[in-house]
Amino acid sequence: MKAYLARRVVYLLPVWLFVSLLAFGLGRLAPGDPARDVLGRTTGRQPTEREVVAERHRLGLDRPLPVQYLSWLSGAVRANLGTSYTTGEPVSQAIGRTLPATLQLAGAAFLLAVAIGLPLGLLAAAKSWTWIDHLIRAAALLGASIPAFWLGYLLILAFAVRTHLLPAFGPGGPSHLVLPACTLALFDLAMLARLTRAAVLETLGEDYIQTARAKGLREQQTLVRHALRAALVPLVTWTGMSFGFLFGYSVVVETVFAWPGLGYATVLAVQARDYPFLQAFVLLMGTLFVLLNLGVDIAYTWVDPRLRFGRALAAG
Amino acid sequence: MRRSGRLSVLRIVAAVALAAAACTSEGTRQSTSQAPAARQVLTVAAAADGYYENPKYPTIGRYPTNAGIFETLVRMTPDYQIAPSLATSWQFLPPNTWRFRLRTGVKFQDGTPFTADAVRFTMRQLAASDQGSYIGIDKNAKIKVVDDATVEITPSFPNRRLIEQLVHPSNSIVAPTSTATHPIGAGPFKFVSYQRNREITVQRWDGYWGPKPRLEQITFKFIPDGNARVLALQSGQVQASFDVPRESAAEVQSRSGLRLARSPVGAYEALYFDIRGAPGFDLGTDPAIRQAVALAINRDVIVKNVWQGNAEVIQTMIPPAILGPSASSLTGFPFDPTQAKQLLDQAGWKGGDGTIRTKGSRRLTLTMVVGFPNADIHGSMPEAVKAMLADVGIDLKVVTAPDENTYSDRLAKGQGDLFAEVGNQNDANPCFLPDLLFYFHGAGHGDYGYRFGPGAAFDQIIDTKCRQGVNHQDAQQGAAGAMHVLIDETRTVIPIAGILRLYGLTDKIQGFQANPSQTNQDWTSVWLAA
Numbered sequence: 001m002k003a004y005l006a007r008r009v010v011y012l013l014p015v016w017l018f019v020s021l022l023a024f025g026l027g028r029l030a031p032g033d034p035a036r037d038v039l040g041r042t043t044g045r046q047p048t049e050r051e052v053v054a055e056r057h058r059l060g061l062d063r064p065l066p067v068q069y070l071s072w073l074s075g076a077v078r079a080n081l082g083t084s085y086t087t088g089e090p091v092s093q094a095i096g097r098t099l100p101a102t103l104q105l106a107g108a109a110f111l112l113a114v115a116i117g118l119p120l121g122l123l124a125a126a127k128s129w130t131w132i133d134h135l136i137r138a139a140a141l142l143g144a145s146i147p148a149f150w151l152g153y154l155l156i157l158a159f160a161v162r163t164h165l166l167p168a169f170g171p172g173g174p175s176h177l178v179l180p181a182c183t184l185a186l187f188d189l190a191m192l193a194r195l196t197r198a199a200v201l202e203t204l205g206e207d208y209i210q211t212a213r214a215k216g217l218r219e220q221q222t223l224v225r226h227a228l229r230a231a232l233v234p235l236v237t238w239t240g241m242s243f244g245f246l247f248g249y250s251v252v253v254e255t256v257f258a259w260p261g262l263g264y265a266t267v268l269a270v271q272a273r274d275y276p277f278l279q280a281f282v283l284l285m286g287t288l289f290v291l292l293n294l295g296v297d298i299a300y301t302w303v304d305p306r307l308r309f310g311r312a313l314a315a316g
Numbered sequence: 317m318r319r320s321g322r323l324s325v326l327r328i329v330a331a332v333a334l335a336a337a338a339c340t341s342e343g344t345r346q347s348t349s350q351a352p353a354a355r356q357v358l359t360v361a362a363a364a365d366g367y368y369e370n371p372k373y374p375t376i377g378r379y380p381t382n383a384g385i386f387e388t389l390v391r392m393t394p395d396y397q398i399a400p401s402l403a404t405s406w407q408f409l410p411p412n413t414w415r416f417r418l419r420t421g422v423k424f425q426d427g428t429p430f431t432a433d434a435v436r437f438t439m440r441q442l443a444a445s446d447q448g449s450y451i452g453i454d455k456n457a458k459i460k461v462v463d464d465a466t467v468e469i470t471p472s473f474p475n476r477r478l479i480e481q482l483v484h485p486s487n488s489i490v491a492p493t494s495t496a497t498h499p500i501g502a503g504p505f506k507f508v509s510y511q512r513n514r515e516i517t518v519q520r521w522d523g524y525w526g527p528k529p530r531l532e533q534i535t536f537k538f539i540p541d542g543n544a545r546v547l548a549l550q551s552g553q554v555q556a557s558f559d560v561p562r563e564s565a566a567e568v569q570s571r572s573g574l575r576l577a578r579s580p581v582g583a584y585e586a587l588y589f590d591i592r593g594a595p596g597f598d599l600g601t602d603p604a605i606r607q608a609v610a611l612a613i614n615r616d617v618i619v620k621n622v623w624q625g626n627a628e629v630i631q632t633m634i635p636p637a638i639l640g641p642s643a644s645s646l647t648g649f650p651f652d653p654t655q656a657k658q659l660l661d662q663a664g665w666k667g668g669d670g671t672i673r674t675k676g677s678r679r680l681t682l683t684m685v686v687g688f689p690n691a692d693i694h695g696s697m698p699e700a701v702k703a704m705l706a707d708v709g710i711d712l713k714v715v716t717a718p719d720e721n722t723y724s725d726r727l728a729k730g731q732g733d734l735f736a737e738v739g740n741q742n743d744a745n746p747c748f749l750p751d752l753l754f755y756f757h758g759a760g761h762g763d764y765g766y767r768f769g770p771g772a773a774f775d776q777i778i779d780t781k782c783r784q785g786v787n788h789q790d791a792q793q794g795a796a797g798a799m800h801v802l803i804d805e806t807r808t809v810i811p812i813a814g815i816l817r818l819y820g821l822t823d824k825i826q827g828f829q830a831n832p833s834q835t836n837q838d839w840t841s842v843w844l845a846a
Contacts, residue, residue: 030721030722031721031722031725031726032719032720032721032722032724032725033721033724033725033728034721036721036724037720037721038368040720041366041368041375041380042368042373042375042379042447042486043447043450043486045450045484045742045748045752046752046753046764047450048450048752049759049760049763050449051446051449051450054446055446083370087367087368087369087370087512088368088369088370088372088373088496089369089370089512097512098513153543153544153547156544156547156551157547160547160551160553161547161550161551164551164552167551167553168544168547168548168551168553169537169539169544169547169548169553170514170515170537170539170553171514255540255541255544256541256544257544258513258514258537258538258539258540258541258544258548260511260512260513260514260538264513264540265513268364270719271719271720271721272721273721
């Protein structure tokens with residue numbers, strides 16, 4: 001296991017290099033001029049061409065592309081990710097400021113999706129082809145189809161405007177997290193319910209399930225201890241990756257709810273062609289997905305002992 | 317689910333529905349009391365943050381959301397005139413020096429006195445940041461402290477319009493102790509706190525030299541989405557909202573407990589014709605086509621249906637008020653599709669009776685690029701114009717740029733015949749936008765001036781009346797003259813609408829005067845009723 005983990009950590013390096021090159025290149029492929037954008041925002045007017053040329057020089061954008069990339073990379077390895085064109089602050093500070101808000105939102109949405117999606121999927125499998133199953137599947141289809149921004153507006157209208165039960169926007173106490181987390185969670189919740197149902201239904205047909213029932217185990221115990229446990233492998237894959245995808249979906253939710261997180265900051269960075277911020281963001285996302293993959297791999301060995309013993313047998 | 321569980325759910329749903337009905341009827345009672353509220357604390361939903369905190373370009377508290385922390389030497393009134401502020405009088409000393417007599421007895425919010433030294437400090441900061449180079453405040457400018465209450469500013473190039481340009485919040489006077497993250501000015505409100513992309517909070521400053529604000533505190537919450545701002549207003553979480561989307565204006569106006577405040581025209585929507593287009597985008601070089609397009613657009617319909625009455629038909633591409641009496645010299649153009657068809661017929665474009673015109677093998681197809689400052693703000697204007705132009709036999713291809721950067725890139729490369737923009741006037745210089753956007757001489761290949769500048773006749777007016785005009789009236793006449801060339805004579809610019817600023821307010825807000833320039837919106841006269 002240690003050797004396996006060590007190998008995976010070493011693999012991170014070429015992944016980082018590739019991702020950094022991708023981030024650098026993709027940003028510069030997009031049309032537009034960040035120098036013009038910075039000046040427009042800071043002066044409140046369209047800049048003159050002379051000002052744009054001076055600003056390009058100040059930002060180092062008139063240097064050859066390989067020089068720009070190597071300059072950024074050499075800073076990045078020393079944890080200096082440059083200065084954000086959008087805000088004028090160090091990129092590391094900008095990410096440090098916004099990441100906790102997105103982690104809070106994505107974490108809450110993730111927990112909600114798992115806490116509700118998993119039991120719903122299990123229930124649908126247990127009551128397959130009854131009206132309960134049909135209702136859950138229909139609700140899951142609806143949940144997976146509703147656009148996040150539309151749902152967000154609906155929830156604000158229902159719970160903030162009409163009933164004043166919850167706040168309409170912005171961070172604050174726990175009540176401020178409810179609507180944005182629910183909006184963000186819905187798609188994952190719906191997909192998890194459907195996946196759980198499908199995975200559990202597949203295992204319910206296995207012989208060991210018949211054995212468990214024949215032994216006299218209650219249906220609930222059969223479902224949870226045997227069927228769900230065996231169905232966890234695909235679910236672990238989905239839930240692991242979905243946490244990463246939640247970061248992406250958070251863009252829309254953060255904009256609707258004025259949630260000052262990484263998603264919204266990234267939207268601004270894309271619009272402003274904020275290369276330093278975007279490069280750092282892509283690097284961060286690449287790292288996140290690699291670590292999530294690693295976490296999923298480790299979780300597999302816990303969920304499916306055959307993977308552990310399989311390796312031991314192969315080694316021994 | 318067992319039966320008792322189902323009943324519990326139904327009871328909860330019913331309770332929520334009843335609460336919703338009760339809250340809907342109660343939550344928006346109109347305030348009839350005029351007594352002031354005990355707590356004068358206001359929360360405003362502003363648009364996206366946009367502050368820049370780099371020490372060289374500090375904008376926190378001043379632009380785009382002006383939080384009232386700073387003041388300028390001179391200020392702009394809602395009708396675009398110049399009025400004293402931190403300077404009580406000013407004088408132009410030929411050939412190129414402005415002398416300002418400063419207001420005495422004024423203190424900054426840190427208690428230090430406002431003197432000519434602070435003006436020099438501010439101008440040097442502007443010069444070092446390059447932010448002032450456009451108005452001639454750069455390293456070659458001269459700032460002379462005559463005495464504590466007198467300062468002379470000599471821009472690096474002849475600039476008779478400096479006095480009008482100094483009203484912009486980016487030229488605010490800062491205390492020498494002010495930092496990018498803790499701004500200190502001489503305005504009516506002092507800085508309390510700022511959280512990026514969340515809010516900025518300011519408090520009444522009792523040492524302010526002018527009329528004391530009645531509000532104790534204002535918090536500007538940054539909510540980038542227009543619909544979300546309206547929902548925040550309706551939920552009661554904020555009491556005022558900037559930039560109500562036009563689609564929500566009627567809803568805000570009709571809702572009990574809320575009202576809509578409209579300013580005079582403060583922004584404009586216009587189409588710019590590329591008159592030096594590259595092959596494939598060179599139809600704008602033909603004056604007959606430009607004229608026909610102008611005549612074919614029914615601006616009353618666009619103002620009524622696209623802007624839903626929250627705009628006016630104007631004959632300029634800047635707010636008419638800034639031109640003063642000179643605005644009447646602009647003739648504009650009527651809606652006359654019959655004449656448009658005749659012009660195209662005479663120019664050799666055949667067809668037009670339900671078909672797209674052709675000349676030889678070329679179709680009369682124009683490309684309109686939409687995306688400044690964003691595509692959403694134009695709403696369905698492109699589709700409306702497309703239909704109107706089709707009536708006279710012109711095919712309009714609409715290209716929507718996903719953001720301002722993409723739009724600017726297409727403009728720089730000349731990849732369009734028409735470019736649709738919404739612009740703002742945030743300083744008192746009538747010549748600001750015509751000079752900035754359409755001055756041709758010396759313009760680089762991708763510049764606005766190159767693409768849209770009419771050329772010698774226009775430049776001559778800018779050079780003389782605008783840049784060298786002795787007083788504000790000269791500048792107004794110059795701007796009107798330049799617009800006349802741009803709009804009436806060459807049809808390079810086709811004004812579509814003069815846009816009203818829309819502010820959503822609760823009925824408790826009193827004393828609010830909607831300013832057409834949002835960056836100059838004043839909060840000192842605002843108070844909350846009980």
